[in-house]
Amino acid sequence: MRPSPVRIVEIIEETSTVKTIRFDSARLDPLPGQYMMVWIRGVDEIPMSFSGPSEMTVAAVGEATRALFRLRPGDGLGLRGPYGNGFSLIGDRILLIGGGVGAAPLAFLGDVARHKGIEVTSLMGFRCSEDIIFKRRFERLGELILTTDDGSSGIPGRVSLGLERLDPDRFSQIYICGPELMMWDVIERWKDHAGKMQASVNRHFKCGIGICGSCCMDPTGIRVCQEGPVIPAVQLLEGEFGRYRRGPSGSRGPPRG
Ligand SMILES: Cc1cc2nc3c(=O)[nH]c(=O)nc-3n(C[C@H](O)[C@H](O)[C@H](O)COP(=O)(O)OP(=O)(O)OC[C@H]3O[C@@H](n4cnc5c(N)ncnc54)[C@H](O)[C@@H]3O)c2cc1C
Structure with a gap:
């Protein structure tokens, strides 16, 4: 194409x-x-x-x-x-959990959800206050909890500290996008709720149309560019996610972030 x-x-x-x-x-x-x-x-x-x-x-x-x-x-x-597949909107009360530029697709999802009358809560983490994006956009959607690694705005520390302010049972579905280790941390902590979590996964893409295999994940062989990039968290609990990822040459490297 x-x-x-x-x-x-x-x-x-x-x-x-x-x-x-x-x-x-x-x-x-x-x-x-x-x-x-x-x-x-x-x-x-x-x-x-x-x-x-x-x-x-x-x-x-x-x-x-x-x-x-x-x-x-x-x-x-x-x-x-x-x-790719995109997020599927499920239920009437959703939680968006983002880190850094991972806030971008979640802001779009939040806009669409709000338009449909779905209640939206957001937990967004950034390195420092200068890195915060879409603050007003998320505030317009509903409750916004912010964290910064250096404590310059919101709760000091990682996104996962914000989880302590939230009850996962309140939400029909939870959507995550951000650095892989942040997503892994969230999924691990709320493992019992993995069945209602969708994560947007980032891998090295070359063709974007499912042919080259550069974005396949172990051990399932899921092609992130086709069957993803949004993957149910239950499918990420076992395998390479949070442990390693393949780079442009196909060799394994750290999951980054
Ligand atoms: C489905 C999907 C959606 C994405 N959406 C966004 C988005 O909305 N906004 C955004 O800023 N970026 C997004 N990215 C990441 C973006 O594609 C990469 O940052 C970009 O390809 C880097 O290219 P570069 O030539 O600037 O950097 P390179 O020179 O290729 O790399 C520079 C640094 O970035 C790292 N890098 C390269 N590719 C990626 C990658 N895929 N993910 C993370 N780090 C990478 C390299 O390892 C290196 O450390 C997305 C990636 C995927 C797979």
């Missing part, structure tokens, strides 16, 4: 290392949790979640994301997608 050309219409600087890029294609109609393959001319093609129907929220970490940061309104991009 060839990338479709889109034009950037707006860029919002969320923090010094995170930008939201809005583009002009209203034809995509993604579900929250789905992703697009973003082709940056002459650089690379990388997966990005939708943070809204026509937008992505990008953290600059390497060559391709820094190239995205250099783009301006009016510049062009190529997009393939939407791909």
